[in-house]
Amino acid sequence: MLVNTEAIILSALKYGEADLIVRAYTLESGVKTYMLRGILKSKKGKFKASLFQLLTQLEVVASHKDKGTLEYLKEAKVLHTYQSLHTNVLKSSMVMFLAEVLKNAIKEEEPNPALFQYLKFSLNWLDLHDSIANFHLLFLLKFTRYLGFQPDDSQADLPFFNLLDGVFQDINTNEYCVEGANVVLLRQFLSADFDTSQNIKLNQHSRTAFLNMLLLYYELHIEGFRKPKSLAVLNEIFN
Structure with a gap:
C-alpha cells in the first residue's frame, strides 16, 4: 500500500558498506523501518543521508506491506527545517x-495522531528556545500521558509517590515509593509547561536524581525499556 505521511526519524543504522536502516515514527502508520540501499555511497541517488538525522521531520511517500518487515521508501523531503537542533551541542x-527514549518506548505500528502532534510541538519548541536544561525532564513526564501511565495527580499533596502504581499516597507501601526532593520536583513539573519548567531550579545532583527516577518509572511501565546509552553523554553535557 502506498502511503503519504509525515514522519519523525528515530534512528538510522549503517548496514553493510552503503545501506542505511531507518526507523521512523509516522503519522499514518506508527513505527516503520525502511531499508535505504546504496545511500551512503551514491552521490546521484534519490536520497541524501542528511535527510535522516535523528528526529528530523519529513514528509515521505512509502510502500507499506504492514507485515512487520522492512518497508520501502519512495520519496522523502524535509517538512520542517530546524534552526539549531542539530548544530547546538547541548541540543544535539x-x-x-x-x-x-522514543525508539525504546514506541512500539506500535498503528497511528496515534495526538502523540505525533505532541512530538512535533515539543521538538519545535526545543529548536526555538535557548533555556532548555529542564526540557527533557518535562518531555519525559508529559510523554507518559500518551504511553498510558501518566502520574495520577489527584492527591499530589500526599508525601509519597508510588512509581509502580503511578499515584501519590500517604504511606510507604513498597520499594518503589519515593519521597522528599524528587516528589517536590514531581509536583512542580506536573503543573508546568515547557516555558515555566525552565524556572524550576535544579542543581547537578537534583537534576540527575530526578531524571533517574523518571527513567525507572519508564522501566517499570514499559516492557523491555532500557536506560538510554546516551544518558552518560547527556549528564556530562549538562553537568
Missing part, C-alpha cells in the same frame, strides 16, 4: 537521548 546531545 538532548536529541540523541530523546531519540533513544
